[in-house]
Amino acid sequence: MDFPEEGISPDDVTTIHNRLESLRNEVDKLIATAETGRILREGLRVVIFGATNAGKSSLLNCMLGFDRAIVSEIHGTTRDSIEERINLRGVALRLFDTAGLRPPENLVEREGIERTQRTLETADLRLHIVDASGPRPRDFATNPDEFLILNKSDLAEHADWSSTDAIRISCKTSAGLPNLADEIYRRIGSAKLSAESPVAINARHRDQLRRASNSIARALAAIGAGATPEMFAIDLHDAQHAIDELLGGGDEEAVRDAIFSQFCIGK
Ligand SMILES: Nc1nc2c(ncn2[C@@H]2O[C@H](COP(=O)(O)OP(=O)(O)OP(=O)(O)O)[C@@H](O)[C@H]2O)c(=O)[nH]1
Ligand SMILES: [Mg+2]
Structure with a gap:
């Protein structure tokens, strides 16, 4: 991925940050259901x-x-x-x-x-x-x-x-x-039994989701420290890769679009 400097304003970065935060929340909720599944x-x-x-x-x-x-x-x-x-x-x-x-x-x-x-x-x-x-x-x-x-x-x-x-x-x-x-x-x-989702995921799903969650956390930390998008692109790529593997191969474009739909980002 390649991020043209002029394409992303500080406001856009704030929006990316908020979107990543809510994505991480969703991923963490799913991780919690792995526990419920096991129990x-x-x-x-x-x-x-x-x-x-x-x-x-x-x-x-x-x-x-x-x-x-x-x-x-x-x-x-x-x-x-x-x-x-x-x-x-x-x-x-x-x-x-x-x-x-x-x-x-x-x-x-x-x-x-x-x-x-x-x-x-x-x-x-x-x-x-x-x-x-x-x-x-x-x-x-x-x-x-x-x-x-x-x-x-x-x-x-x-x-x-x-x-x-x-x-x-x-x-x-x-x-x-x-x-x-x-x-x-x-x-x-x-x-242990209060997971909000009725989905009970297995251990392999949980490990992929943990990878995604950790990568998103790293991107969020980088944004917090004032990093520019190319500096945290690798973390988003990792997160995307983990989710792709979870879904069994996958549509990179669709995942990227879901995160960056409003931004002008070269690939
Ligand atoms: N008075 C009284 N005695 C109890 C009570 N609970 C257990 N005991 C007695 O305490 C002693 C030890 O009980 P256990 O259940 O074998 O204790 P434990 O913690 O399993 O002991 P270890 O296996 O040696 O680690 C026994 O003589 C029991 O009868 C209780 O509520 N009141
Ligand atoms: Mg005993």
Whole structure:
């Protein structure tokens, strides 16, 4: 592409900028539907994790309605990640119980904890469960993308947790479990199932769209930094190429026209 200097005024560049911004928005919305597609096909990955003895396996069993995982007062009972499917108000969940986190005592436990970390990396929702009848561990940390749950509310809560804003449950008495289900549903509803488009795209489509989105972002950044069109043409070309590949070959002219229809641009 070749952009004659005199063909494009600063106003035109502003229009191109606005058009690219709305294009990027549309592309990003489509990318979000890839997540929805995966979730509809495979189920949403909900991972229960936390220190040993917090009640992770008890929570899995409670949510399943039967004793799938071994529960005991011995720290480090669960050695491997356990997966079960449940249906939460029509949403398919893949629920994972994991090996409790603590400094491993042997190789098997170390391997189990590494599996916990890997399971967490691919989680859509992380349920961080703690035993609130005990003190808050010195190295305790949680972050906003985790859902903190204080378990064992049938026992006296340790003062360390008194100002902690978290949902309180008891796997022993089932207290708080309906609230927990409400909250899980609320979080997945807003985070993962709100894509506006009914189209659920696959992973290959998603990768092409990400390429297009990144290229458009680079062009937008260049425009923001005062670049002239020939300086960001390469990015638009990349974006166009990604979309062409997505559509299975394609009409370069049509894509270019859609972006530049009102401008006089040589090719
Ligand atoms: N009082 C009380 N005890 C509970 C509750 N939930 C679990 N427990 C007990 O806590 C102990 C540990 O429960 P688990 O579910 O095995 O804990 P875990 O987090 O899976 O432990 P690891 O597999 O060792 O990491 C068991 O003795 C349970 O019976 C609860 O809500 N209240
Ligand atoms: Mg366990």
